[in-house]
Amino acid sequence: MTRESSSAGRARPCQGRGRGFESRLSLQRPPDVAFFFAYWPIHPDCTPDEYRSDNSDLNFSKSMNRFQNQVAVVTGGARGIGEGIGKRLAEEGATVILVDLLQKELEDTTNRLVRQGLKIESAVVDITDETEVKECLSGIADRHGRLDVLVNAAGVAGPNAIRSDAYHYEDFRKVVDINLCGSFLVAKYAIPHMLKNKYGRILLIASIGGKEGNPGMIGYAASKSGVMGLVKGMGKEYAQTGITINGLAPAVIATPMNLDTEPETMKYMVDKIPMGRLGTIEETAAISSWIVSPEASFNTGFIFDLSGGRATS
Ligand SMILES: NC(=O)c1ccc[n+]([C@@H]2O[C@H](COP(=O)([O-])OP(=O)(O)OC[C@H]3O[C@@H](n4cnc5c(N)ncnc54)[C@H](O)[C@@H]3O)[C@@H](O)[C@H]2O)c1
Numbered sequence: 001m002t003r004e005s006s007s008a009g010r011a012r013p014c015q016g017r018g019r020g021f022e023s024r025l026s027l028q029r030p031p032d033v034a035f036f037f038a039y040w041p042i043h044p045d046c047t048p049d050e051y052r053s054d055n056s057d058l059n060f061s062k063s064m065n066r067f068q069n070q071v072a073v074v075t076g077g078a079r080g081i082g083e084g085i086g087k088r089l090a091e092e093g094a095t096v097i098l099v100d101l102l103q104k105e106l107e108d109t110t111n112r113l114v115r116q117g118l119k120i121e122s123a124v125v126d127i128t129d130e131t132e133v134k135e136c137l138s139g140i141a142d143r144h145g146r147l148d149v150l151v152n153a154a155g156v157a158g159p160n161a162i163r164s165d166a167y168h169y170e171d172f173r174k175v176v177d178i179n180l181c182g183s184f185l186v187a188k189y190a191i192p193h194m195l196k197n198k199y200g201r202i203l204l205i206a207s208i209g210g211k212e213g214n215p216g217m218i219g220y221a222a223s224k225s226g227v228m229g230l231v232k233g234m235g236k237e238y239a240q241t242g243i244t245i246n247g248l249a250p251a252v253i254a255t256p257m258n259l260d261t262e263p264e265t266m267k268y269m270v271d272k273i274p275m276g277r278l279g280t281i282e283e284t285a286a287i288s289s290w291i292v293s294p295e296a297s298f299n300t301g302f303i304f305d306l307s308g309g310r311a312t313s
Contacts, residue, residue: 066293067094072149073140074098075127075186078105080255081205081288082153084281088289089149090118097140098122100154127154127182134189141193149292150190151203155179160217161262172219179223183230191243200243201292204231208251208307216265224249228303235301244300246291251307254278274309 072089076082077098090096090113100106103124110122123140125132141147158175159167183204194200209217210224231247238245252258252269258278261269270278287306290296305311 065093066289066295067092067149070094070148071140071144071146072096072151072292073137073147073186073190074151074153075125075182076100076152076154076205077122078102078109080153080257081250081253081281081284082151083109084285085151085153085288086120087113087118088282088285089151089292090120092289094149095119095121095144099125099127099136101126127152127186128177130185133185137186137189137193146197147190147193148197148199149201149203150186150194151205151288151292152183152186153205154182154186155205155257156220157217157257157260158219160220160260160265162216164218167218172222175219176223176226179220180226180230183227187230187234187245191238194243195241198242200241201296202234202243202245203288203292204245204247205288206231206247206249206303208249208310211249211303211311214265214269216262216268231303232301239300244296246296246299246301247303248284248288248291248306249303249311250279250284251310252278253284253306254280272310273307277308279306279308 067089070089070093072086072094074082074086074089074096077086077096078100079102082098082100086096086098096119098106098110098120099122101124106122106124110120113120123136125136127133137147137150156175156178159171187202187204190200190202194202204227206227207220207224208214209221210226210228213221213225228247228249231245235245251273252266258266270276284306287304291299291304
């Protein structure tokens with residue numbers, strides 16, 4: 001059963017089914033935590049719970065108020081990059097609706113951020129379900145009278161360290177469905193609400209894997225290349241409407257997603273980063289918040305870099 005909660009603490013019915021994400025995908029395996037933290041840049045001894053964005057040593061620029069009176073939707077908001085971006089936008093004044101499939105994690109994250117005084121709501125939605133996405137975004141725009149920002153950070157890595165001839169078609173389709181088709185759906189159904197106000201900022205999180213094609217995770221690379229094509233085409237389509245549509249291509253970032261990454265794949269990815277470390281959620285939130293701010297008014301259809309020096313074009 002899908003539901004929404006808000007900073008006012010009231011529960012609202014919301015569209016959707018809220019199925020269990022892990023069980024639906026069956027792509028999970030026990031995390032190799034020790035290997036993951038060998039690359040952790042700031043706290044080598046921290047536990048998985050401690051790498052949440054609110055435990056970072058990095059200070060956000062809380063004096064900025066770029067999103068005052070704005071309404072922002074962040075998918076994948078239960079944890080990781082989505083949580084970090086949602087928190088940052090809320091700290092700068094936005095009312096943020098975190099969207100995710102993981103009901104319990106979403107609830108915990110929302111409650112924690114609300115306790116910090118942030119205007120956070122949540123909705124359990126599967127971004128691959130067209131009806132859920134459409135109704136959820138309409139409901140938000142109706143209730144708040146506007147939709148200014150959409151960040152799509154929901155995504156999955158899928159199988160890794162596996163060559164294409166052994167990669168199951170079913171897995172390939174699932175990864176593309178979530179990462180690419182989900183990006184299309186959330187952007188498609190956010191745009192009409194933004195057109196009404198002649199203003200909007202859409203950010204779709206892609207990946208360096210989509211630019212360069214990380215071997216061993218071909219479904220992921222292909223889906224993220226698709227997201228880049230989506231951004232470039234959509235950005236041009238709406239370039240004269242007040243809506244910007246951009247992408248971000250991070251190299252490997254320290255989030256729960258990478259707890260499932262095979263050591264050889266992780267080593268391959270980190271070895272390619274000249275800075276020699278993983279990026280952080282806070283670094284991702286910092287560039288993302290600029291891209292979706294009113295300040296970023298002459299950028300659209302562009303894939304921004306966040307790769308510790310890995311990307312050269
Ligand atoms: N972590 C990295 O190294 C890295 C690098 C480049 C790009 N990215 C991208 O950044 C985004 C966020 O990644 P993360 O590292 O925070 O991952 P994460 O696994 O920590 O978080 C992803 C979130 O997306 C949610 N999600 C997945 N499928 C969904 C669906 N169908 N509907 C709604 N929610 C869904 C998950 O429940 C999860 O909470 C992803 O698109 C990922 O591909 C991550």
